[in-house]
Amino acid sequence: xxxxxxxxxxxxxxxxxxxxxxxxxxxxxxxxxxxxxxxxxxxxxxxxxxxxxxxxxxxxxxxxxxxxxxxxxxxxxxxxxxxxxxxxxxxxxxxxxxxxxxxxxxxxxxxxxxxxxxxxxxxxxxxxxxxxxxxxxxxxxxxxxxxxxxxxxxxxxxxxxxxxxxxxxxxxxxxxxxxxxxxxxxxxxxxxxxxxxxxxxxxxxxxxxxxxxxxxxxxxxxxxxxxxxxxxxxxxxxxxxxxxxxxxxxxxxxxxxxxxxxxxxxxxxxxxxxxxxxxxxxxxxxxxxxxxxxxxxxxxxxxxx
Numbered sequence: 338x339x340x341x342x343x344x345x346x347x348x349x350x351x352x353x354x355x356x357x358x359x360x361x362x363x364x365x366x367x368x369x370x371x372x373x374x375x376x377x378x379x380x381x382x383x384x385x386x387x388x389x390x391x392x393x394x395x396x397x398x399x400x401x402x403x404x405x406x407x408x409x410x411x412x413x414x415x416x417x418x419x420x421x422x423x424x425x426x427x428x429x430x431x432x433x434x435x436x437x438x439x440x441x442x443x444x445x446x447x448x449x450x451x452x453x454x455x456x457x458x459x460x461x462x463x464x465x466x467x468x469x470x471x472x473x474x475x476x477x478x479x480x481x482x483x484x485x486x487x488x489x490x491x492x493x494x495x496x497x498x499x500x501x502x503x504x505x506x507x508x509x510x511x512x513x514x515x516x517x518x519x520x521x522x523x524x525x526x527x528x529x530x531x532x533x534x535x536x537x538x539x540x541x542x543x544x545x546x547x548x549x550x551x552x553x554x555x556x557x558x559x560x561x562x563x564x565x566x567x568x569x570x571x572x573x574x575x576x577x578x579x580x581x582x583x584x585x586x587x588x589x590x591x592x593x594x595x596x597x598x599x600x601x602x603x604x605x606x607x608x609x610x611x612x613x614x615x616x617x618x619x620x621x622x623x624x625x626x627x628x629x630x631x632x633x634x635x636x637x638x639x640x641x642x
Contacts, residue, residue, distance in 0.1 A: 387456020416548025482598030
């Protein structure tokens with residue numbers, strides 16, 4: 338009887354350790370502290386959110402991947418929630434954002450990771466794999482096309498040009514005065530989603546609205562038609578070849594980014610490329626099609642383990 342009880346207690350202890358609570362952690366990039374939340378054990382998955390968002394957007398996916406034997410590290414990108422909020426547009430230039438991802442990987446004691454990104458997090462993730470390919474062993478992108486595809490659509494697709502007007506507005510000095518934490522929380526979480534909305538409101542009240550706009554001012558292409566430049570360092574004729582497997586997920590009701598931008602992505606990847614188009618999901622595809630997105634990423638990663 339005593340031996341049985343001891344066995345049960347040991348099993349409970351192991352189970353408890355396996356389901357430890359998420360931990361708040363910090364990485365530092367040139368004096369800027371980046372908050373991230375970790376959970377689970379196994380290969381490292383670094384998750385990078387977009388606008389307007391925070392690390393909590395990944396809670397459901399984190400749980401899914403933790404059960405599958407992955408360690409997840411979900412970032413608050415600079416300017417958001419518990420991360421530092423440096424002043425000035427230049428602080429949000431892409432090299433700094435790439436450095437923030439590198440800092441999280443280093444803080445976890447790893448040389449590389451699976452990178453998952455949505456919206457600005459996806460744009461950052463593309464640039465990480467271009468500029469620091471040593472940091473990425475698999476790439477999962479939500480919503481944002483490969484930069485060459487996006488530049489093509491911005492130059493030639495009138496619908497995409499119209500859909501990008503919000504970004505033009507964000508680039509205008511002082512536009513953040515038109516925004517509020519409550520308004521952004523309602524936009525992401527939905528008015529009726531009270532628990533999620535409350536969490537977003539709290540995160541956005543700790544965030545900096547000017548910082549959010551500085552992502553657009555420092556990095557979003559300016560102009561339309563022939564005035565749109567191909568992203569710095571990337572030409573349509575010879576973009577950097579991505580040498581890791583890539584999964585792209587897009588909600589076809591996205592009103593910010595057209596699905597057409599993903600056409601031809603496979604031309605810039607030397608490993609396998611998987612593209613999932615979800616007809617009834619919008620821009621926040623990880624919320625709109627939560628179950629399908631989670632299962633797809635879990636299965637895709639497991640098949641390439």
